[in-house]
Amino acid sequence: MASIRILTGSVYGGALLTARKIKQEMEQEGHQVTVLENPVLEDITGNNDALLICTSTTGQGEVPPNLLPFYMALRDQLPQQPGRPFGVIVLGDSSYGDTFCGAGDLMEEALYETSARKVGDTLRIDALETLEPEIEALQWARQWINGI
Ligand SMILES: Cc1cc2nc3c(=O)[nH]c(=O)nc-3n(C[C@H](O)[C@H](O)[C@H](O)COP(=O)(O)O)c2cc1C
Secondary structure (H helix, E strand, C coil): CCEEEEEEECCCCHHHHHHHHHHHHHHHCCCEEEEECCCCCHHHHCCCCEEEEEEECECCCECCCCCHHHHHHHHHHCCCCCCCEEEEEEEECHHHHHHCCHHHHHHHHHHHHCCCEECCCCEEEECCCCCCHHHHHHHHHHHHHHHC
């Protein structure tokens, strides 16, 4: 059974709802899941849980305000996390063109800088195509958890 920390970034609540749904389902399957709504760096440095980023994209490919302090601290301090598994679920809207799901790319880059180990391909959920991101995300998360 796995211990997972979900770091959420959300403006309108879709990514947060998605993270909560994953927690609900995964806990029923015996995993331990913590959802962080306003994560700070200390939330990840004091433990070895697998990290799951579940964020939407705002601005022009930017990280939502509630995840931004974590992102900035991660980039500035680069606490080394060699081999620590992480995954990325990112919500976006393909009508934004080049910045589609940009927040996921930013988080991925910052985590790679800490030597963390990415598990699975980033799940990009397009608001133009999907009204229920949590359904896609759950399917993906079930596979992801097998790789951590
Ligand atoms: C002001 C604003 C800016 C956005 N900018 C982007 C963007 O640059 N790239 C992208 O892929 N999606 C962008 N989106 C779309 C959101 O990421 C998408 O609607 C997402 O599902 C919202 O999730 P949330 O409910 O967790 O905030 C933007 C949405 C808004 C309202």
